[in-house]
Amino acid sequence: AQSVTQLGSHVSVSEGALVLLRCNYSSSVPPYLFWYVQYPNQGLQLLLKYTSAATLVKGINGFEAEFKKSETSFHLTKPSAHMSDAAEYFCAASPFFGSGNTGKLIFGQGTTLQVKP
Amino acid sequence: EPEVTQTPSHQVTQMGQEVILRCVPISNHLYFYWYRQILGQKVEFLVSFYNNEISEKSEIFDDQFSVERPDGSNFTLKIRSTKLEDSAMYFCASRFNDGGYEQYFGPGTRLTVT
Secondary structure (H helix, E strand, O other), X not given: OOEEEEEXXXXXXXXXXXXXXXXXXXXXXXXXXXXXXXXXXXXXXXXEEEOOOOOEEEOHHHOEEEEEHHHOEEEEEEOOOOHHHOEEEEEEEEOOEOOEOOOOOEEOOOEEEEEEO | XXXXXXXXXEEEEOOOOOEEEEEEOOOOOOEEEEEEEOOOOOEEEEEEEXXXXXXEEOOOOOOOEEXXXXXXXXXXXXXXXXXXXHOEEEEEEEEOOOXXXXXXXXXXXXXXXX
């Protein structure tokens, strides 16, 4: 069965430092991949998505992610962390179901990003 | 900017009671979803809905659960007889009929079963 794994449930960086949040998926057929962010008491907001076009995907708020099929990875990065980036980040995959894709999302367990001044 | 809305934001109910969670998806979207997140756990898919029928459901979505789109705007999740383990945050999501599969999420309803 399709699964998504996020390495590290909690990541702490200093303001201005590189942010790297790791995500790996398991599938023989590369799924569509997404990163969502959740701020306290809010819903999930899409940061970026990979849908088999460019392997380097740019999203909102300066985030980007690179799809690497050979590593089955879709890691999220940001060159310089801001205090406002502190949130919960979820990697998700939309696998193919039978001959199609209903669009359901399978989520990783989430990574809490802490940004220290 | 259009957004998905959910009501209520918090629902407290007693075990065995029926609850209905309501969602208003974005108006031109055609695919609708329910997910749940038990405290401290990952977000889990429950059900997808398209063209007035369920297109896929998870193992969690048993006979106690049902979904309905009673009119052109609302999308509801009903739990017939709630259990303590149904306590969770329930998210509604919707997407347009395009190839991007981007889903827009509501803020969630926190369901507490006592």
